[in-house]
Amino acid sequence: MECVGCGSAAVSERSERTAQGYRRFRCRPCGKQFNERSSGSLNRTQYPSDVIALVVLWRLRYKLALRDLPEMFLIRGIVFSHEAVRDWEAKLTPALAESLRRRRRGKAGRSWYVDETYIKVHGHWRYLYRAIDRSGTLVDVMFSEHRDMAAAKAFFESAKMVTGVTPARVTTDGHDSYPRAIRTVLGTGVRHRDNQYLNNRLEQDHRGVKGRYGPMRGFKCPRSAGRFCRAYDELRNFLRSRSRTNQKVSADYRRFHFLRRTATVLSVLEAA
DSSP states (O other): OOOTTTOOSOEEEEEEEOTTSOEEEEETTTOOEEETTTTSTTTTOSSOHHHHHHHHHHHHHSOOOTTHHHHHHHTTTOOOOHHHHHHHHHHHHHHHHHHHHHHTTTOSOSEEEEEEEEEEETTEEEEEEEEEETTSOEEEEEEESOOSHHHHHHHHHHHHHHHOOOOSEEEEOSOTHHHHHIIIIIOTTSEEEEOTTTTHHHHHHHHHHHHHHGGGTOBSSHHHHHHHHHHHHHHHHHTOOOSSTTOOOOHHHHHHHHHHHHHHHHHHHHHO
């Protein structure tokens, strides 16, 4: 344990603990007092980190409204409001998304399928750029208020950075901005296929985020829309039990895979 103030390792553990049961420490050089989660985004919250992590996980994974989660935990004797859920989601989802993005660097294939879908933000239709590879693995996701050349270039730059892979082939629909964006960002050696029917696998993959976004009845601001959609797609891809399309997976393996990956997600959220 290092001091959150000066970074010194000369810290001593105190006998008393916080109200949630976390250990407390004191730095001998600077005299600063802190506890186990003082350096994280959950510092000063009145609920245990494992409860908050579970709330955020259920919020991203399942089709639950903000007011559903307080009712579910109220049965267990834990009382909080829907605004607390909103606040925890805003704090933890960026850290979760970035952690999962780092884990899949270099794992994407070299055949990409790129398309954008519509989501409603404050009563207006906006765009969610998404891409998967041939096996169905997520390449990248990006929210944009516009559907133009700048957005297409930004998406390909983000996809190339997060995956660490330059694709050999990119399949898109007939939008005019894609050919030039591919040549500019990915290079002239990338083969570009322009056919809406070849992109059907991505159109079907849009069902995931569309099905999760529907019960929410849209977003109130672009920032929350981009934050939630990115975290949702990253979590959905991380918990995906199939490594290729139409792969047969037994129920036992699916349960084991889900429990193992969920434990990893919860540890990331608790440490955020």
